[in-house]
Amino acid sequence: MDIICITFLHSEGHGIDFYVLGLQISGLGTLIAGINFLVTIINMRTPGMTYMRMPLFTWSTFVVSALILFAFPPLTVGLVLMMFDRMFGSNFFDVAAGGNTIIWEHLFWIFGHPEVYILILPAFGIFSEIFATFSRKRLFGYSSMVFATVLIGFLGFMVWAHHMFTTGLGPIANAIFAVATMAIAVPTGIKIFNWIFTMWGGSVKFTVPMLYAVAFIPSFTMGGVTGIMNASAPADYQFHDSYFVVAHFHYVIVGGVVLGLLAGITFYWPKMFGTMLSEKLGKVTFWTFLIGFHLTFFIQHFLGLMGMPRRVFTFLDNQGLNTGNMISTVGAFLMAFAVIVMVINIIMTSAKNEKVGNDPWGDGRTLEWAIPSPPPFYNFKQLPLVRGLDPYWVEKMEGKKEMTPAEPLGDIHMPNSSILPLTISFGLFVAAFGALYNMDDKTWTLPIIIVGLLITFVSMLIRSVKDDHGFHIHKEDLMDDKDKGGKA
Amino acid sequence: MQADERFTDATWPASPEKATLEGKNKYLGFWLFLGGETVLFASLFATYLALKDKVPNGDAALAKDLFELPLTFVATMLLLTSSLTSVYAMYHMKNNHFKQMQAWLVITVALGFAFLGLEIYEFNHYVHEFHHTFTSSAFGSAFYTLVGFHGAHVAFGLVWIISLMVRNARRGLNLYNAPKFYVASLYWHFIDVVWVFIFTVVYLMGMVG
Numbered sequence: 260m261d262i263i264c265i266t267f268l269h270s271e272g273h274g275i276d277f278y279v280l281g282l283q284i285s286g287l288g289t290l291i292a293g294i295n296f297l298v299t300i301i302n303m304r305t306p307g308m309t310y311m312r313m314p315l316f317t318w319s320t321f322v323v324s325a326l327i328l329f330a331f332p333p334l335t336v337g338l339v340l341m342m343f344d345r346m347f348g349s350n351f352f353d354v355a356a357g358g359n360t361i362i363w364e365h366l367f368w369i370f371g372h373p374e375v376y377i378l379i380l381p382a383f384g385i386f387s388e389i390f391a392t393f394s395r396k397r398l399f400g401y402s403s404m405v406f407a408t409v410l411i412g413f414l415g416f417m418v419w420a421h422h423m424f425t426t427g428l429g430p431i432a433n434a435i436f437a438v439a440t441m442a443i444a445v446p447t448g449i450k451i452f453n454w455i456f457t458m459w460g461g462s463v464k465f466t467v468p469m470l471y472a473v474a475f476i477p478s479f480t481m482g483g484v485t486g487i488m489n490a491s492a493p494a495d496y497q498f499h500d501s502y503f504v505v506a507h508f509h510y511v512i513v514g515g516v517v518l519g520l521l522a523g524i525t526f527y528w529p530k531m532f533g534t535m536l537s538e539k540l541g542k543v544t545f546w547t548f549l550i551g552f553h554l555t556f557f558i559q560h561f562l563g564l565m566g567m568p569r570r571v572f573t574f575l576d577n578q579g580l581n582t583g584n585m586i587s588t589v590g591a592f593l594m595a596f597a598v599i600v601m602v603i604n605i606i607m608t609s610a611k612n613e614k615v616g617n618d619p620w621g622d623g624r625t626l627e628w629a630i631p632s633p634p635p636f637y638n639f640k641q642l643p644l645v646r647g648l649d650p651y652w653v654e655k656m657e658g659k660k661e662m663t664p665a666e667p668l669g670d671i672h673m674p675n676s677s678i679l680p681l682t683i684s685f686g687l688f689v690a691a692f693g694a695l696y697n698m699d700d701k702t703w704t705l706p707i708i709i710v711g712l713l714i715t716f717v718s719m720l721i722r723s724v725k726d727d728h729g730f731h732i733h734k735e736d737l738m739d740d741k742d743k744g745g746k747a
Numbered sequence: 748m749q750a751d752e753r754f755t756d757a758t759w760p761a762s763p764e765k766a767t768l769e770g771k772n773k774y775l776g777f778w779l780f781l782g783g784e785t786v787l788f789a790s791l792f793a794t795y796l797a798l799k800d801k802v803p804n805g806d807a808a809l810a811k812d813l814f815e816l817p818l819t820f821v822a823t824m825l826l827l828t829s830s831l832t833s834v835y836a837m838y839h840m841k842n843n844h845f846k847q848m849q850a851w852l853v854i855t856v857a858l859g860f861a862f863l864g865l866e867i868y869e870f871n872h873y874v875h876e877f878h879h880t881f882t883s884s885a886f887g888s889a890f891y892t893l894v895g896f897h898g899a900h901v902a903f904g905l906v907w908i909i910s911l912m913v914r915n916a917r918r919g920l921n922l923y924n925a926p927k928f929y930v931a932s933l934y935w936h937f938i939d940v941v942w943v944f945i946f947t948v949v950y951l952m953g954m955v956g
C-alpha cells in the first residue's frame with residue numbers, strides 16, 4: 260500500500276511541466292497586456308471622453324485588466340512552487356518534509372475565481388453594446404451598470420474558498436464564503452434587469468448578434484441559479500466533484516462567454532475586416548449552437564445528481580447514465596456543426612469580399628463606427644470631440660454625418676514596429692523547452708535554459724538602451740488619402 | 748516638446764518623468780506593475796508563514812536557531828540607506844544635475860552590491876553550519892524562495908540601474924531618459940519596502956518565536 264501511495268504522489272512524465280511553463284509564460288503576456296489596457300484607458304482618452312461616457316465594453320475591459328493585475332501573481336507563485344517541487348526538489352507540497360498541499364488550493368483559487376470574471380466581464384461588455392445598438396436606445400441604467408461591473412470585480416476576490424467547501428476549512432469560513440458568493444448575485448441581477456429594460460420599449464432589430472444577446476439572458480441566468488445552489492455550502496457537499504458542477508460552469512462559460520464571443524465576432528466582423536458575414540448562415544449557426552448547447556449541458560445537471568463524478572472520462576455500463584450521456588454527445592455534435600457553418604460563412608464572406616462602409620449595421624452608437632472598416636492604422640486623423648454617452652449616436656441625432664474634431668489636422672505620432680517582443684518571448688520558449696526536460700539527470704537541459712534566458716534578458720536590455728522615438732505621419736500624407744475615409 | 752531636446756536649468760520641467768505622454772504612460776504603467784508585484788510577494792509571504800518551522804524531524808534547524816540580529820540589521824541598514832541615496836539621485840535628476848545624479852546612483856549601486864554580498868554569505872552560512880537548504884525541509888524551501896526572490900529582484904535592479912548609467916553617461920539627461928531613471932528608482936524603493944517586511948516577518952518574528 261505504501262509503495263502505491265508513493266509512486267502515485269505526483270504525475271509522471273512532462274505533461275504537468277508543460278502546463279506549468281506554458282501557463283507561466285502566457286500569464287506573463289496577459290499581465291503585461293492588462294497593464295497596457297489600464298494605462299491606455301486612464302491616460303489616452305480623447306477630449307470629452309470622461310469615465311462615465313466610456314462604452315460599457317471599455318469599462319469591462321478596464322475592470323478585467325485590474326482583475327488580471329491582481330489575480331495572476333498568485334497563480335504565478337503557485338506555479339513557481341510546483342515547478343520548484345518538480346524540477347529542483349523543494350518540499351512545498353511534500354507533506355513528509357513539512358509541506359502542505361492546501362497552499363496550492365488557496366493560491367490557485369485566489370487566481371481561479373477572479374479568472375472566471377476575467378472571462379465573463381468582456382462578454383457582458385459586448386452584450387451591453389449589442390443590446391443598446393439593436394434596441395436603438397441608450398443602455399438602461401448606464402451608471403448602475405458601471406457600478407455593478409466594478410462591484411463584481413471587487414467581490415470576485417472575496418469568494419475563492421467556495422471552491423474549497425469540502426477541503427475542511429470549518430463552518431465559519433464556509434459560511435462567510437457562502438454568503439459573500441451569494442452577494443455577487445445582486446450586481447449580476449442588476450445587469451440582467453438593465454439589459455431587459457434596454458430592450459423594453461426599444462425598436463428591436465433581431466440581427467444575429469442580437470439573437471445571441473437575447474439567448475444569452477436565460478442561458479446565463481440558469482448558470483447563475485445553479486451557482487447559488489453551489490454556493491450553499493451544505494448542498495455543495497452533494498454537488499462537489501459531480502457532473503452538476505460541470506453543468507453549472509458550462510452554463511455560465513458557454514452560455515455567457517462563448518455566446519458573447521460568437522456575438523462579438525459577428526458584430527465586429529465588418530469593423531475588423533470590412534465585410535459583412537451572411538445573416539442567413541449566421542442564423543443557422545445561432546439556432547444549431549443554442550439547441551446543441553442546451554442539449555449537451557442541461558442533462559448533465561441530472562447526471563451529476565445521479566452520481567456521475569467529474570474528471571472521469573469513462574463510466575460503467577448499466578448505471579443508468581448511458582441515455583443522458585448519449586443526449587450530451589448529440590448536443591456536442593450539433594455545436595460542432597454550428598461552428599463549421601460559421602467557418603464556411605467566414606470563407607464565403609472573405610471570398611466574395613464585398614466591402615462595407617463605416618457603419619454597416621446602420622445603428623452604430625460608439626466611436627469605432629465613425630471611422631472606416633477596417634480602420635486605418637492611425638484610427639482617427641483628428642481626435643474626435645466626445646459630447647455625451649454614445650458619442651456617434653449623439654452626432655447622428657443632431658443630423659451630422661461625422662464626429663466633430665477636437666484638434667486641427669496635424670502630424671500623428673506613431674510607435675515604431677519592433678522585433679524585440681518576439682525575441683523576448685522566443686527566449687522564454689527556448690528556456691521553457693529546456694526546463695521541460697530538466698529531470699532524470701540530463702546534461703543538455705541546463706545550457707538550453709541558460710541560452711533561452713540570455714536571449715530574453717539581452718532582448719530586454721536592447722529594448723531598454725536603444726532609443727526608440729517612433730515616427731510621425733505627416734499632415735500632408737494624411738490629406739492625400741482623403742478618399743479612404745478619415746472622417747474624424 | 749521633443750523628447751531628445753536639450754534643456755537648460757531654466758527650461759527643465761519640474762516633473763521631467765511626467766512631462767511627455769510617453770513618460771506619463773511609463774510612470775503609471777510601472778506603478779501598476781508594482782501593484783502586481785505586491786500581490787506576488789504577498790503570496791510568497793503567505794506561503795512562508797504557512798511553512799515556517801515546518802521540518803521533517805527534530806534535528807532540523809528552526810527559525811530561532813538560524814537568524815542572528817547583527818547580520819540582518821547591517822543588511823537592513825545597507826538597503827535602507829541605498830533607498831535614501833536613490834532619493835538624492837532623483838532630487839538631482841529633477842534639478843537637471845546629471846553628474847550629481849550619477850554620483851548618488853553609484854553609491855546606491857555600491858550599497859546594493861554590499862547587501863547582496865551579505866545575503867550570499869548568510870545563505871552560505873545556513874547551508875554549511877545548519878544544513879538548512881532549499882531541499883532539506885518545507886521551511887527551507889519557503890525561506891529560500893521568499894528571500895531569494897527578493898535577492899533576485901535586487902540583482903535585477905542593480906543590472907538595470909548600471910545599464911541606464913552606462914547608456915546615458917555621455918549624453919546627460921533629456922525627457923526621453925528621465926522617466927527611465929525615475930521608474931528604476933521606483934523599483935528600487937519597492938525592493939526596499941519588501942525588505943522591511945522580510946526583516947519584520949522573517950527575521951524579527953523568527954527570532955522571538
Ligand SMILES: [Cu+2]
Binds near residue numbers: 372421
Ligand atoms: Cu468561484
